[in-house]
Amino acid sequence: MKKIQPVRLMLMMLLGLVLAGGVLIAAEQSKPINSKCPMSGKSVDAEKTSQYTVQFCCGKCKSKFDKNPAAYTQKVAHAEEGKCPMSGKDVDEEKSSTVTVGFCCGKCKAKFDKDPKKYIGKVNPS
Numbered sequence: 001m002k003k004i005q006p007v008r009l010m011l012m013m014l015l016g017l018v019l020a021g022g023v024l025i026a027a028e029q030s031k032p033i034n035s036k037c038p039m040s041g042k043s044v045d046a047e048k049t050s051q052y053t054v055q056f057c058c059g060k061c062k063s064k065f066d067k068n069p070a071a072y073t074q075k076v077a078h079a080e081e082g083k084c085p086m087s088g089k090d091v092d093e094e095k096s097s098t099v100t101v102g103f104c105c106g107k108c109k110a111k112f113d114k115d116p117k118k119y120i121g122k123v124n125p126s
Contacts, residue, residue: 033125034070034125037104038108038124040104043104048103049101051099052120053096055084055096056092056095057091058089061084071125076121077118101120101123
């Protein structure tokens with residue numbers, strides 16, 4: 001059996017941790033920000049989700065939103081096109097966050113997907 005050098009072993013372990021961390025981050029980002037369907041009020045089916053991207057003017061506004069996205073859905077719903085929902089300033093195309101919105105069924109998801117801006121304000125915090 002071939003003996004693995006300590007440095008190579010450490011690098012392999014580090015790579016494993018980095019990959020595992022990426023999987024955990026991706027799983028957290030795909031978790032719905034709501035527990036109740038914004039259309040019906042019923043419990044969310046984790047398999048019925050849509051992604052919604054919000055743009056911001058700066059990293060400060062993005063960070064504030066990222067701490068509790070569901071708390072700001074009303075601001076997002078009422079923001080003018082091309083304006084930051086937090087400050088009202090022009091958005092920076094590079095400053096955005098994508099959230100996952102959950103639904104109870106495919107019918108509610110389809111309705112949201114047709115006009116997400118219209119319904120994003122109905123998403124309540126989990």
